[in-house]
Amino acid sequence: MPRRPIDASVMEVFWRLRGAGVSYPVAADRAGIARKTGHRALVAAGGVRPRPPRPRSGRLLCFAEREEIALGLAAGLSPAAIARGLGRHRSTITREIARHRRAHDARLDYRASRAQWRAEHNARRPKPAKLVVNIELRERVQAMLGDRWSPEQIAATLKAEFPGRAEMWVSHETIYQSLYVQSRGALRRELTACLRTGRAIRRPKRRTDERRGRIPDMIMISERPPEVADRAVPGHWEGDLITGKNNASAIGTLVERATRYLMLLHLPGDHGAEAVRDAMLAAIATLPDKMRGSLTWDQGVEMSRHTEITLASTMPIYFCDPHSPWQRGTNENTNGLLRQYFPKSTDLSVHTREHLDFVAHQLNTRPRKTLGWQTPAQRLNQLLLH
Numbered sequence: 001m002p003r004r005p006i007d008a009s010v011m012e013v014f015w016r017l018r019g020a021g022v023s024y025p026v027a028a029d030r031a032g033i034a035r036k037t038g039h040r041a042l043v044a045a046g047g048v049r050p051r052p053p054r055p056r057s058g059r060l061l062c063f064a065e066r067e068e069i070a071l072g073l074a075a076g077l078s079p080a081a082i083a084r085g086l087g088r089h090r091s092t093i094t095r096e097i098a099r100h101r102r103a104h105d106a107r108l109d110y111r112a113s114r115a116q117w118r119a120e121h122n123a124r125r126p127k128p129a130k131l132v133v134n135i136e137l138r139e140r141v142q143a144m145l146g147d148r149w150s151p152e153q154i155a156a157t158l159k160a161e162f163p164g165r166a167e168m169w170v171s172h173e174t175i176y177q178s179l180y181v182q183s184r185g186a187l188r189r190e191l192t193a194c195l196r197t198g199r200a201i202r203r204p205k206r207r208t209d210e211r212r213g214r215i216p217d218m219i220m221i222s223e224r225p226p227e228v229a230d231r232a233v234p235g236h237w238e239g240d241l242i243t244g245k246n247n248a249s250a251i252g253t254l255v256e257r258a259t260r261y262l263m264l265l266h267l268p269g270d271h272g273a274e275a276v277r278d279a280m281l282a283a284i285a286t287l288p289d290k291m292r293g294s295l296t297w298d299q300g301v302e303m304s305r306h307t308e309i310t311l312a313s314t315m316p317i318y319f320c321d322p323h324s325p326w327q328r329g330t331n332e333n334t335n336g337l338l339r340q341y342f343p344k345s346t347d348l349s350v351h352t353r354e355h356l357d358f359v360a361h362q363l364n365t366r367p368r369k370t371l372g373w374q375t376p377a378q379r380l381n382q383l384l385l386h
Contacts, residue, residue: 014038061088061096061119066112069093073110130170131178131187137168138187141175145191151175215304215319221296221327224318228294234258234383235293237315238331239280241271241302242338244348250302251348251356252279255334256291259379260371262334262363264356268349273304284313288384294318296328337363 010031017027028038061069065086072082079097083090100115131138137158144154151172162168178187179195228236236257241250252265265279284292295317297303306317320327341359342348364377371379 011041014041018042061092063112063116066096066115069096069115070110070112073097129178130167130174134167137170140168141170142187142191145175145187145194148194150195214301215299215306217307218299218319219316221318221320224294224296228257228296231258233293234380235291237293237295238328239295239297240328240331240335241267241276241300242335242342242348243271244342245345249347249349251338251342251351252276253331253335253338254280254283254295255331256376256380257330259376259383260330260334260368261376261380262360264360266351266353266356271302273302276302277305277309280309281312284309284315290384296320296331298325298328334363 010033014027014031017030024038024042025035028035068086069082079093080090083093097110100118101109141154155172159169179191227233237254239254241252243250250267250271252267254263263283265283267275267279292315295315298320310317325332365375367373367375
């Protein structure tokens with residue numbers, strides 16, 4: 001004989017006591033149920049309180065609607081007519097019929113009870129991972145990862161190799177999830193070393209709006225005047241920091257877009273917002289008025305005092321979009337040249353003001369193909385004389 005179901009309010013008392021740390025025999029006694037009943041409930045739930053059933057979404061078809069679909073098909077109605085009677089979109093009814101029929105003639109083969117059972121079965125969570133249940137697929141993916149193929153390459157190749165076997169297809173995201181989320185129990189964790197990044201965990205991407213929130217009152221590059229982009233007017237600069245070992249030291253760089261003229265900011269102590277502000281204002285003070293057009297920077301926190309720089313120098317500062325280094329192409333190219341003098345992973349605080357001036361002079365007196373083999377210093381002097 002099947003056991004009589006326990007009243008939900010009684011089990012609510014039992015689980016509330018368990019949540020408060022009471023042992024299951026005492027919780028069962030206080031709730032008024034047998035200790036064996038409490039033990040069975042505990043084992044069936046895996047030792048934790050079962051989650052309440054989710055409320056049914058109104059967008060999902062219910063059993064009554066499926067019965068109406070079956071009756072409508074038996075009466076010879078079209079899916080569009082059935083949809084109108086149910087107040088549903090006809091695509092919903094068409095997909096429902098196609099999903100749950102077994103023969104080509106859906107009018108004779110659609111059954112409401114079978115469709116309801118299949119829908120509830122497919123909605124169960126968690127589902128077994130595809131790479132867990134399909135051993136052939138798992139071994140094929142692991143072999144490709146061992147050959148240092150990327151998950152995207154693996155997913156595309158499997159579709160090409162097995163065009164008629166959907167069970168041998170897997171998305172690249174599923175492969176990443178199986179590597180990074182070991183609770184899914186599919187691929188071996190050590191295979192993460194075969195990925196190009198070599199990361200054992202996934203690094204979350206920073207949202208654009210979160211990044212923009214780091215610096216208040218930013219003026220984005222989209223608002224920069226058009227004449228800055230074509231380099232027709234001199235006096236517009238690009239700036240950035242090149243950092244040393246562990247980002248503990250830095251040197252500021254300012255490059256004029258039209259002439260490629262370089263100025264280096266000496267930051268021996270730190271490269272915080274105040275130090276960058278002071279060094280930048282000192283450098284701008286040496287420029288003539290016609291060379292104080294604008295400055296374009298990335299969204300580094302060292303520019304948190306950008307409004308103070310603009311007020312003191314009358315130079316508007318524009319900020320690039322996240323992950324868009326090409327918007328400061330001149331500066332990026334110059335920073336690459338500077339790495340010949342200031343290698344990565346070295347302490348940049350040891351360089352004196354005199355040495356920075358020497359490096360800037362070397363680059364400013366080096367001929368550039370983009371300037372018709374003139375030097376930045378020559379081009380700047382021509383602009384100042386006219």
